[in-house]
Amino acid sequence: MFVRRIAVVGTGYVGLTTGACLASLGHRVECADVDALKVNRLRAGQVDILEPGLAELVAEGRAAGRLSFVVGARDAVADAEVVFLCLPTPMGAGGAADLGAVEAVAAEIRDVLPRGAVVVCKSTVPVGTSTRVARLLGREDVAVVSNPEFLREGSAVRDFLHPDRIVVGSDSPRAAERVAALFTRLGAPTVLMDAASAELVKYAANCFLAMKLSYVNAIAELCELVGADVAAVTEGMGRDRRIGRSFLAPGPGWGGSCLPKDTHAMVRIADSVGVDFQLLRATIETNHRQQRRVVDKVRREVGSLVGARIGVLGLAFKAGTNDLRDSPALAVAELLALEGAELVAHDPEVDRPLPGMTVVDDPYAAVRDADAVVLLTEWPAFRTLDWVLVASLMAGSTVLDTRNHLDPDALRRAGLVLRGLGREPGPEHPTAGLAGSAAEA
Structure with a gap:
């Protein structure tokens, strides 16, 4: 060489x-x-x-x-x-x-x-x-x-x-x-x-991944409403080689330094040549909706968010990085703060002050007196927290795991109520009605 x-x-x-x-x-x-x-x-x-x-x-x-x-x-x-x-x-x-x-x-x-x-x-x-x-x-x-x-x-x-x-x-x-x-x-x-094709490759790849993530978040919502388990659904999907297992994990939305800006740029590229890329526009809107849906889930657990103390676990856009650019965790936190919630947050790699919240260097300080805890970034360290201690420190008992990252048995043994995405039915769950209709048919 x-x-x-x-x-x-x-x-x-x-x-x-x-x-x-x-x-x-x-x-x-x-x-x-x-x-x-x-x-x-x-x-x-x-x-x-x-x-x-x-x-x-x-x-x-x-x-x-x-x-x-x-x-x-x-x-x-x-x-x-x-x-x-x-x-x-x-x-x-x-x-x-x-x-x-x-x-x-x-x-x-x-x-x-x-x-x-x-x-x-x-x-x-x-x-x-x-x-x-x-x-x-x-x-x-x-x-x-x-x-x-x-x-x-x-x-x-x-x-x-x-x-x-x-x-x-x-x-x-x-x-x-x-x-x-x-x-x-x-x-x-x-x-x-050629140069034009190479330039489009990166946008095409990233936008496809964004669509895949928005799709699985929509599937997770559907799972909650019909009583299915998104983990089982994505396991069955991912074994199809045409689909693959990657980018099939539901979460609080996608973010980071690439996907948000690249999806918007691709829409602009399409607009400039007269292509109405409705699928990509829907992908972006689905992502914003997912962030609002997480806030709705928190509200259902604690009632009014005004004055509610929420412990936030994770701020980086994904585990393994300290990158906060377009982090869905920050987007959800901002929406919670806008509704009057008091946020105390911890991330293993983020120690600087952030607007709308108090950032602490200890996860147990983040959950102290919390009416609910929201996990927004899938750091491995969060799986091994002392959940009995967490339960004793919290004012409430609900943990919303937006990454389906935590061990349900560990939280259950600690006396905590674990809510995930695409797993358990919420208060609006209509399964009984569906079952009745099926039986009648």
């Missing part, structure tokens, strides 16, 4: 993972960021992103002299053969992706890119962005390639080093092959295509 000189612009979640993993493959990588404090911390070996294996890879790369960090993109790209743009593309006005950072960096580096360099858009960007970047660069000797990332928070290093596939898109086959060659050692299937 050829060793390449690579620049990675942006040291966020995707950029730092990309840089550290490429260095581990033997390439010489320089990562650039505008945040001087972050760069200095990385130079000192301090990795603030909670991601298994990432800090170790950064340390190994620095020790081997293959990974370095610099402030500003111009110095990083000055002698690079390949430049990865790993920049934020947050949700902008009307749901469209904000390409401000991508465009600013393209303008910054266009005059210092070496002749024959390849610029790679690693960020999730709308169709046509590669062409747009090429125009901004104004360099006929520099090719632009789309290489979308498929990294899951909590397993990003593993996902990078053991990918299902590598997608590379460019209108220049030679440039696409140069980028694909960077990953040869991974031995993964590589799919070469």
Whole structure:
């Protein structure tokens, strides 16, 4: 494998993972960021992103002299053969992706890119962005390639080093092959295509996953109303190879740094070409409805939420990360607070103050005097809490497990009432009526 000189612009979640993993493959990588404090911390070996294996890879790369960090993109790209743009593309006005950072960096580096360099858009960007970047660069000797990332928070290093596939898109086959060659050692299937198709792949994949999650949340609600068990239903579904088991766990809604912004961006992309993507719009609305449904469940247990003390377990958008971006846990907490609930929250990896709640560093402090407890993030540590102690500390006796994560027997033995999603019928449960109709038939 050829060793390449690579620049990675942006040291966020995707950029730092990309840089550290490429260095581990033997390439010489320089990562650039505008945040001087972050760069200095990385130079000192301090990795603030909670991601298994990432800090170790950064340390190994620095020790081997293959990974370095610099402030500003111009110095990083000055002698690079390949430049990865790993920049934020947050949700902008009307749901469209904000390409401000991508465009600013393209303008910054266009005059210092070496002749024959390849610029790679690693960020999730709308169709046509590669062409747009090429125009901004104004360099006929520099090719632009789309290489979308498929990294899951909590397993990003593993996902990078053991990918299902590598997608590379460019209108220049030679440039696409140069980028694909960077990953040869991974031995993964590589799919070469045009730039527009590669840009759409990431959106299409994420929107499909969002639809799958919204679907299973709707199935969970249906299970409650007809007396079925969502765990049994999804077990039967997931064994169908056409469906698979992943993304079939009900929850308080989906969130994180990708799915919310990517679904809205995809709707905007569809709108721009006259496609009414009703299925995706319904997916987004179902997600908002799921968050409201969790609040309804809490209200049914405690009555009025005004002045009710609610213990919240989990704030990150999923276990294994400290990422709060578009966390469904925070969305539910905000809705509870808007109805007047007093929230005391604990998350193993979140210790900073948050609006509308008190954040404590001890789960037992979160449940003390609580009228109800709501589990919103599936941290393994919550399964092993002393539930007898929890019961003695609570003012009420109901635990709403929005992840179906806890051991029902352990809570039952502690004298607590466990409510889940898609498992037990609620007060509106009409099973008796259905049974009667079936008997009469």
